[in-house]
Amino acid sequence: MTTGTTAGAAAFDVTVVMPCLNEADTLAACIRKAQAGLAAAGVRGEIVVADNGSTDGSPDIARGLGARVVPVAQRGYGMALMKGIEAAGGLFIIMGDADDSYDFTEIPRFVEAWRAGAELVQGCRLPGGGGRVLPGAMPWSHRWIGNPLFTRLARWWFRSPIHDVYCGLRGFTPELYRRLDLRCAGMEYATEMIIKASLLGARVAEVPITLHPDGRKSHKPHLRTLRDGWRTLRFLLLFSPRWLFRVPGWCLIALGAAGYTVALPGLRVRGVTFDAHTLLFASLWIICGFQSLLFGTFARIYGRIIGLLPGEPPAAGRRTRTLERGLLLSSAAVMAGVLLLGWAMLYWWETGLGALDYAKTMRWVIPGSTLTVLGFQGILASFFIGVLELKHR
Helix, strand or coil: CCCCCCCCCCEEEEEEEEEEECCCCCHHHHHHHHHHHHHHHHHEEEEEEECCCCCHHHHHHHHHHHEEEECCCCCCCHHHHHHHCCCCCCCCEEECCCCCCHHHHHHHHHHHHHHCCEEEEEEECCCCHHCCCCCCCCHHHHHHHHHHHHHHHHHHHHHCCCCCCCCCCEEHHHHHHHHHCCCCCCCCCHHHHHHHHCCCCCCCEEEEECCCCCCCCCCCCCCCCCHHHHHHHHHHHHHHHHHHHHHHHHHHHHHHHHHHHHHHCEEEEEEEEEEHHHHHHHHHHHHHHHHHHHHHHHHHHHHHHHCCCCCCCCCCEEEEEHHHHHHHHHHHHHHHHHHHHHHHHHHHHHHCCCCHHHHHHHHHHHHHHHHHHHHHHHHHHHHHHHHHHHHCC
16 A cells, blocks of 8 residues: 655645545535645645545535545545545645544644654544543543543553544654555544554654534434444454453463362362362363464464564464474373373273263363363464465465
8 A cells, every 4th residue: 555655756745635425514614724724834735535426516615625636436434545645745644534523723733743753643532632522522422432442442452652542633654654554444444543553663642632513414424333333343353362362262271270270189169069060161161262362373473464463474484383383282282182081991991891980080081182172273273374374485
């Protein structure tokens, strides 16, 4: 993904990109405010309207006010921004919605932070970052539940130094944009930018802004609370194999290990006896946890291979060692499991193939079966990881 800007041949200092889908009610006001903001910042600027198939005359309004219109056939908030950014000719790109909720006369704040060395300048509408939300500008569920929740997750999981992950008024350099290699075509686009910038260690600054009520009258906002909220949460989880797979996996394994600790010796705690059935549950937790860890490994490797997660896949020599180590450990687990199962079979043979003391034999059969399953899964997983990385050898 590229932009049309290079440092040596930039036609403008700043490009303002506005995604547009039937924004005739507010587009003219946004363009005029952007023009005023660029003038106040003392920069050479241009305004690019990425039109996503408007049928209300929005493109004509934009052209009439001197903005450059970039038609975008494929629908989606992220797709419109991608195409608009690719057409940008500035050394610094500012994106913002065309619904008049963002005040583009605040552009000088973003330019100042960029000139101070920031690669990404994020606006903040919430009081936590010094911002302000005017009455009626944001639904209560967004202000008090959705936005704070997703912002806290971004700060906790990805160390994002921001207080308003959903704010769509932001600026960035073309160089950073190319490094981010953004992929999302929908509303997750803005969240992807924040997460990847944090993971890559970009220089991020935050400036307070004021959010105004949506100025559109002819149609409702494009944002859908439940749909887009779920898509954001899903995206955060997919970008964090640690929290989606590894943390739950280790918790399940720890729970299973605790079950084995009390069930193998048959402990009785406060009148509660832990026996073979506890072993079965503990094995279930361990197997599920191990599968979760494996999927976390698959997700992390695949994410790096296709560019969704930062970092390079392991070098060929390291991949070979990882494969061989996985095979050795998994084979050892299978052999240990087979030995325990063989011990149980031998005990059965010694009893004349008759009835068994299940409280005793299950303490061999359940751990033996569990180790065999884990080892077999580990062998398959080791080879599957090798297949995932095959094209990078």
